[in-house]
Amino acid sequence: MDKVRVGLVGAGFIARIHMSAYKEISPYVDIVGVCSGRRENAERFAKEYGIPKVFDNYEELCASFDVDVVDVCTPTNLHDEVIICAAKNKKHVMCEKPLTGYFGEDTDKELVGIEVPKSFMYKKVLEKIEKIEKVIKENRVKFMYGENLVYAPSIEKMKRMILASSSPILEIRAECSHSGSHASYAKKWRTSGGGSLMRLGSHPVAVVLHLKHYEGLIKDGKPIRAKAVWGEVGNLTKIDKFLKEEKHYVATSWEDVEDWSVIVIDFEDGTKGIIFSNDISLGGLKNWVQVSLSSGMIYANINPNNMMVAYTPEESIWKEEYIAEKIETKAGWNFPSPDDFWTRGFPQELKDFILAVIEDREPISSFDLAKETAKVLYAGYYSSEEGRKIEIE
Incomplete structure (x- = not known):
């Protein structure tokens, strides 16, 4: 076609x-x-x-x-x-x-x-x-x-470095956090399917799983999969000291979903993944990945990064010009993103999808990653309630 x-x-x-x-x-x-x-x-x-x-x-x-x-x-x-x-x-x-x-x-x-x-x-x-x-x-x-983060240029570079090193990945840490959604759908489980772990954690969970899949494929011809999950969630905006404050800078009024989460993934090769995601983090969107190889360390600071740095004493100076997602103010020092969508992999993602159809091949981000991500997310919720690790089915 x-x-x-x-x-x-x-x-x-x-x-x-x-x-x-x-x-x-x-x-x-x-x-x-x-x-x-x-x-x-x-x-x-x-x-x-x-x-x-x-x-x-x-x-x-x-x-x-x-x-x-x-x-x-x-x-x-x-x-x-x-x-x-x-x-x-x-x-x-x-x-x-x-x-x-x-x-x-x-x-x-x-x-x-x-x-x-x-x-x-x-x-x-x-x-x-x-x-x-x-x-x-x-x-x-x-x-x-x-x-999209699977296609972020920094993650693509990370994969090439993993390939070049020939070293095993011992641990991966990743985070997606910001100061919270003010959308009404995000406040309720019935419309969001979960809180910070579901809405935000799905990004770093998928990236961590993808990197372990990639490691297994290049070394043994098959993905290294998640074996078990330990999770913990919380509602930090509902503690007494927070509620007594007159002004809040992060989103509030969460109904039956969490605003903080962390999960630990046990992989079948004995290695670990640690994922942080919350809605109580000021200073803009945070997307980062840290890979610990046996022979080196790699950090991917997707958001924010210091490709650009800018300062202004007044928020109105930059008018309507986009600076970065989820920052509370444009005043002071900030990290403008020259092309935020490219940095986060959106055009690369859709190009791969369209070419996968034209070339009749599997996309890099396929149903395999989608289903394992969903399993890990809900195993995290299950674990947080049970207070124990949950084996992935």
């Missing part, structure tokens, strides 16, 4: 990031249509980006003969149904992270994250993963997992 024809399901924040990335690979792709939960949002989006067709719903988009690939840019609680619909219509699937979660579908409990046992959630997520995988395999379509 000359160009891959893509239909977008969703017209929100991540869809806009994808449209920016698609511009970088325009010789390979045509965006032929879009749909959204509200048609007026899709119409506004289509007009802004010059997309020729607005579909009434995702079922219509997935069934269209004009679409080769369905790009799922919906909230996570809608992923399952869109993925399955696309696959049954023989459409390849791009899906944003994380793959799936538990959203209280079979309970009327108000505080899902508090009132539903995590062991039950873990079981349900495993069932969802199995169902999605079955439909993908039966219909022989490609699944491309939207974990």
Whole structure:
């Protein structure tokens, strides 16, 4: 095929990031249509980006003969149904992270994250993963997992250095944190499927898993997989001292989801991964990865990094110019990102996905990474409730 024809399901924040990335690979792709939960949002989006067709719903988009690939840019609680619909219509699937979660579908409990046992959630997520995988395999379509950090230039360089060293990875540490989401959906388990571990931790978990997969493939021809998970979560914005403060600089009002988490992954080769993710970290988005080799150390400071440094005494000086994601103020010293989407791997990710379809090959970030990430995340929740390590099924 000359160009891959893509239909977008969703017209929100991540869809806009994808449209920016698609511009970088325009010789390979045509965006032929879009749909959204509200048609007026899709119409506004289509007009802004010059997309020729607005579909009434995702079922219509997935069934269209004009679409080769369905790009799922919906909230996570809608992923399952869109993925399955696309696959049954023989459409390849791009899906944003994380793959799936538990959203209280079979309970009327108000505080899902508090009132539903995590062991039950873990079981349900495993069932969802199995169902999605079955439909993908039966219909022989490609699944491309939207974990952009796997494609970050610093992670690509890290992989080349790991290959050059021929040394085993003993430990990987990684973090994704910031000062918290103010979106209402993020405050509730029923719409977010979890708190900081689910929303933010899915990034570093996937990167750590990917690096161990890569190590195993280049050395032994098979991925090194997660064996067990220990997890701990907390609600640090609900402690008495914090609540007594008059002004808060981080997001608050979390209902039944956590704002802090850490998990430790035991890999089948005896090595470790440590993941930090929280919504109580001031100073902007933090994405970093640290690899401890037997013969060296590698640090990837994705966000922030000191490629650029800037200072201003007043926030208004930089006006509307983008500096960095999630910074509380543009005043003082900051680290402007010259191309934040490139630094975090978005155009590289979508180029790999589109070329995977054209060349009929597996993408670098595939269903294999998506399902193991989901398992690790919910094993982390399960572990935090049980107070013990959870073996990965």
